[in-house]
Amino acid sequence: xxxxxxxxxxxxxxxxxxxxxxxxxxxxxxxxxxxxxxxxxxxxxxxxxxxxxxxxxxxxxxxxxxxxxxxxxxxxxxxxxxxxxxxxxxxxxxxxxxxxx
Numbered sequence: 001x002x003x004x005x006x007x008x009x010x011x012x013x014x015x016x017x018x019x020x021x022x023x024x025x026x027x028x029x030x031x032x033x034x035x036x037x038x039x040x041x042x043x044x045x046x047x048x049x050x051x052x053x054x055x056x057x058x059x060x061x062x063x064x065x066x067x068x069x070x071x072x073x074x075x076x077x078x079x080x081x082x083x084x085x086x087x088x089x090x091x092x093x094x095x096x097x098x099x100x101x
Contacts, residue, residue, distance in 0.1 A: 006035035007047045041086055048083055052076055 013036075029036065039047075055076060059069055086092065 006033050007051065008035050008037065008039045008043050009047070010039055010044075011036050041083075041092070045083055045087075048076075048079055051079075 025036075028034070055072060059072060062069070064072070
């Protein structure tokens with residue numbers, strides 16, 4: 001996470017909007033605590049680790065059924081897999097390059 005507790009994500013990362021009465025990107029960002037901009041792979045990875053720490057500390061006491069807790073953990077694994085693939089991608093020699101994926 002960056003200063004202010006905001007999670008860095010690439011500029012164009014949003015969920016598809018419902019056809020009507022959709023929240024704006026600003027509403028979405030405020031609700032989820034997101035900060036859009038050019039994000040380095042290192043900053044993205046640090047955000048993933050912060051998110052994981054918060055998820056793990058809250059998951060046990062969340063009251064969610066085991067199946068939903070499993071889905072949350074599977075989502076983190078998918079995120080980690082995609083992040084690790086970027087670290088080992090051909091031509092990725094620097095953590096200072098912007099990551100807009």
